[in-house]
Amino acid sequence: MTDAAARDTDAVDAGDDRVVLRVENLRKEFGGLVAADDASFDVERGTITALIGPNGAGKSTVFNLVSGFYEPDAGRVEVDGVDVTGLEPYEVADHGLVRTFQTPRKLEGMTVREAMLVGPQDQPGESFLTLFTAPGDVATAEKRNLADAERLLAEFEIDHLATQPATDISGGQTKLVELARAMLAEPEILLLDEPAAGVNPTLRAELAAQIRRLNEAGTTCLLIEHDMEFVMELADPVVVLDQGSVLTQGSPEAIRGDDRVIEAYLGGGA
Amino acid sequence: MVDVAGVVDDMTTAERGVTVVVVVAVVVLLLGLFSGRLAPTYFLFLVGLAGMYALLSLGLNSQWGFGGLINFSVAAFFGIGAYGAALVTASNSPVSDGFSPVYGLAVALGLATVLALFIGLPTLRLRADYLAIASLGLAEVVRRIILNERHLTNGSLGVRGVPGFFDDWPVLSTFPEAMPGLRIDVPLGATVELGAPFYRMLLNVLLVAVFAAGSYLLLSRVHRSPWGRVLRTIRSDEDLARALGKNTFRFKLQAFVLGSLVMALAGVFYAHLQQFVGPGTLDPLTTFYVWVAVILGGSGSNRGALFGGIVIVAVREGPRFALGWLVGILESVSGALGSDGFVGRLQEFVVSLARTLEAMDAAAVRLVLVGLLIVALMRLRPEGILPPQRELIWSSAVDEAPEQPDTGVREARGDGDD
Numbered sequence: 142m143t144d145a146a147a148r149d150t151d152a153v154d155a156g157d158d159r160v161v162l163r164v165e166n167l168r169k170e171f172g173g174l175v176a177a178d179d180a181s182f183d184v185e186r187g188t189i190t191a192l193i194g195p196n197g198a199g200k201s202t203v204f205n206l207v208s209g210f211y212e213p214d215a216g217r218v219e220v221d222g223v224d225v226t227g228l229e230p231y232e233v234a235d236h237g238l239v240r241t242f243q244t245p246r247k248l249e250g251m252t253v254r255e256a257m258l259v260g261p262q263d264q265p266g267e268s269f270l271t272l273f274t275a276p277g278d279v280a281t282a283e284k285r286n287l288a289d290a291e292r293l294l295a296e297f298e299i300d301h302l303a304t305q306p307a308t309d310i311s312g313g314q315t316k317l318v319e320l321a322r323a324m325l326a327e328p329e330i331l332l333l334d335e336p337a338a339g340v341n342p343t344l345r346a347e348l349a350a351q352i353r354r355l356n357e358a359g360t361t362c363l364l365i366e367h368d369m370e371f372v373m374e375l376a377d378p379v380v381v382l383d384q385g386s387v388l389t390q391g392s393p394e395a396i397r398g399d400d401r402v403i404e405a406y407l408g409g410g411a
Numbered sequence: 412m413v414d415v416a417g418v419v420d421d422m423t424t425a426e427r428g429v430t431v432v433v434v435v436a437v438v439v440l441l442l443g444l445f446s447g448r449l450a451p452t453y454f455l456f457l458v459g460l461a462g463m464y465a466l467l468s469l470g471l472n473s474q475w476g477f478g479g480l481i482n483f484s485v486a487a488f489f490g491i492g493a494y495g496a497a498l499v500t501a502s503n504s505p506v507s508d509g510f511s512p513v514y515g516l517a518v519a520l521g522l523a524t525v526l527a528l529f530i531g532l533p534t535l536r537l538r539a540d541y542l543a544i545a546s547l548g549l550a551e552v553v554r555r556i557i558l559n560e561r562h563l564t565n566g567s568l569g570v571r572g573v574p575g576f577f578d579d580w581p582v583l584s585t586f587p588e589a590m591p592g593l594r595i596d597v598p599l600g601a602t603v604e605l606g607a608p609f610y611r612m613l614l615n616v617l618l619v620a621v622f623a624a625g626s627y628l629l630l631s632r633v634h635r636s637p638w639g640r641v642l643r644t645i646r647s648d649e650d651l652a653r654a655l656g657k658n659t660f661r662f663k664l665q666a667f668v669l670g671s672l673v674m675a676l677a678g679v680f681y682a683h684l685q686q687f688v689g690p691g692t693l694d695p696l697t698t699f700y701v702w703v704a705v706i707l708g709g710s711g712s713n714r715g716a717l718f719g720g721i722v723i724v725a726v727r728e729g730p731r732f733a734l735g736w737l738v739g740i741l742e743s744v745s746g747a748l749g750s751d752g753f754v755g756r757l758q759e760f761v762v763s764l765a766r767t768l769e770a771m772d773a774a775a776v777r778l779v780l781v782g783l784l785i786v787a788l789m790r791l792r793p794e795g796i797l798p799p800q801r802e803l804i805w806s807s808a809v810d811e812a813p814e815q816p817d818t819g820v821r822e823a824r825g826d827g828d829d
Contacts, residue, residue, distance in 0.1 A: 208654060209653075210650070210653075210654075229653070229658070230650075230653040230654055231653050231656045231657055231658045231659070234653075234654060234655060234656030235656055239654065239655065239656070240654045241654070242650065242651065242654070245648070245651065246647055246648040246651065247647070248643070248644055248647045248648065248651075249643075249646070249647045250643065250711060250798075250799055251640075251643060251644075251802075251803075252802045254804075255640065255802055255803065255804060256644075258637070258640060258804070259640060259641065259644045259651075259652065259655055259657075260655055262655075262656050264637045265637075266636050266637030266638060266805060267637045267638050267641055267657070267662075268638070269633065269638050269665050269669075272632065272633055272636050272638060279636065279637065279805060280805055282637075283637065283804065283805040287804065304802065322655070323655075326655055326656060
């Protein structure tokens with residue numbers, strides 16, 4: 142998170158320390174349907190990288206492969222130079238890759254700040270035995286985490302929701318809470334699955350501003366998004382997926398003018 | 412002095428309702444005691460059963476209520492606790508020779524842990540449905556094994572001669588005999604005798620009270636801990652918990668074993684209460700009643716589980732008395748009615764109603780009651796009677812946390828300090 146300065150998107154042959162997430166030749170088949178086919182791309186430190194492509198291009202599959210929810214048939218995923226291929230999602234998160242979901246389910250029976258407290262990693266109170274052997278440590282950590290959670294809620298300007306039931310807030314607010322909670326996990330790279338989907342235009346602008354703010358504070362982001370305006374305004378570079386593999390990548394301007402991309406979206410295919 | 416008015420003011424409507432129900436139940440039971448209709452020893456037996464069901468509900472609540480784990484083999488964990496205790500301590504046990512009940516307790520908890528791991532390890536990595544299906548089968552498998560492995564369990568004969576739990580304890584073992592037999596003339600006319608059986612039952616109630624209170628305190632503590640919070644997250648959205656770096660399998664397995672242990676405690680108590688266990692102890696109906704208790708009380712609420720367990724005992728044991736009372740009331744009503752014209756027809760109806768009630772089977776009435784209870788609950792209060800409190804944060808942290816973060820902290824953010 143400290144390397145906020147490294148924002149050079151032209152450096153294709155950059156050294157490994159510039160690459161937070163490396164995806165190499167990922168392949169995933171579902172009963173004969175090839176959802177990811179030799180997909181390779183890098184996400185460089187400090188960027189907001191967007192993963193776009195027509196429906197069925199394999200964006201969500203790639204997300205699930207990278208975050209450990211699917212196991213790839215072939216290929217390799219590296220986070221910060223560490224091979225995380227085939228690890229469980231919680232192990233991938235341990236290596237600094239945290240993802241959000243397109244349609245986050247609301248946590249029943251919890252207040253917003255309680256739901257936030259699921260975010261921090263390695264809480265002593267999450268070990269059953271520690272609850273009894275070192276209750277003081279649990280209380281100290283809980284106090285610190287609660288303060289962090291309330292500070293983040295304030296940064297995201299949703300601190301007025303802190304004691305509201307998590308089930309009572311709007312979809313857009315839920316996405317903001319999810320984003321804030323993911324930040325409590327202090328990720329090296331944040332994977333955002335359609336952050337703008339189902340969010341009203343006002344909140345969408347707010348979300349974009351928050352994502353940019355996080356990025357400027359040093360968080361690398363990889364996002365899937367259908368809202369092209371949102372992508373073009375926020376992301377650089379953009380990786381285009383089509384039929385499970387990377388069609389092209391580059392700056393938003395370059396992508397916008399690329400005939401192959403237009404063709405892929407309009408359904409030329411072959 | 413407790414400020415009664417203040418306490419009542421702080422309660423929610425549901426809590427007041429529950430308080431009223433509890434007070435009414437206690438008054439009815441006391442009336443029963445003082446009028447001699449309810450023998451004191453039987454009264455204590457009912458209290459013991461209530462504690463037992465409370466334990467079973469607390470156990471299931473820590474699986475289903477905390478983590479959304481669907482366990483249809485409550486009876487199996489109850490039964491394995493009972494058999495574990497009985498086989499180690501009983502005089503006619505085929506596998507041991509009357510060891511101390513403390514060892515029985517240890518063996519029962521050990522067996523329950525093994526059984527919980529046996530079913531939990533393969534299924535908890537999978538989707539929630541698999542535990543449900545596997546546990547449905549497990550209950551029957553365990554019952555069949557106990558029925559058929561006669562060299563281990565005496566099969567259908569059961570294990571008899573289980574001692575009282577405190578029979579080899581220093582003071583408590585002689586307590587029932589040492590206490591003087593009392594004859595008390597209670598206000599409403601009857602004479603009540605308190606002898607050794609009464610004090611023996613009192614010890615049983617003490618045992619279940621210790622089990623239930625210990626379990627309740629432990630479960631309340633872990634429920635509001637970060638550990639419990641992860642489980643509650645898993646219940647709503649397991650993938651979210653995984654994405655946030657939680658090893659959900661570990662949490663689910665721990666909650667499952669924990670709940671199974673509490674259920675086994677209920678079994679241990681039951682073995683020492685009845686001094687006999689048989690394959691009937693694993694009646695699948697127990698599973699059903701305990702599920703009703705947890706849903707009735709409010710899934711995820713420890714208080715609710717306690718209350719639900721007590722209600723279930725009322726439903727199970729109540730019809731036995733209520734039918735007799737109702738028939739008695741109807742008969743006196745029909746006696747008071749004349750036999751002419753409309754009143755006569757009414758009297759005929761009341762008499763036939765009384766005859767119908769008399770012929771009714773208490774077991775059938777129980778099931779009808781449970782059915783009505785579930786329908787009423789789903790219509791009126793689907794979240795249960797005492798749903799969990801809104802916010803559960805490790806208490807000592809909340810007390811000192813700032814209400815609103817001050818603005819100075821906002822500026823300090825963004826440097827990245829690790």
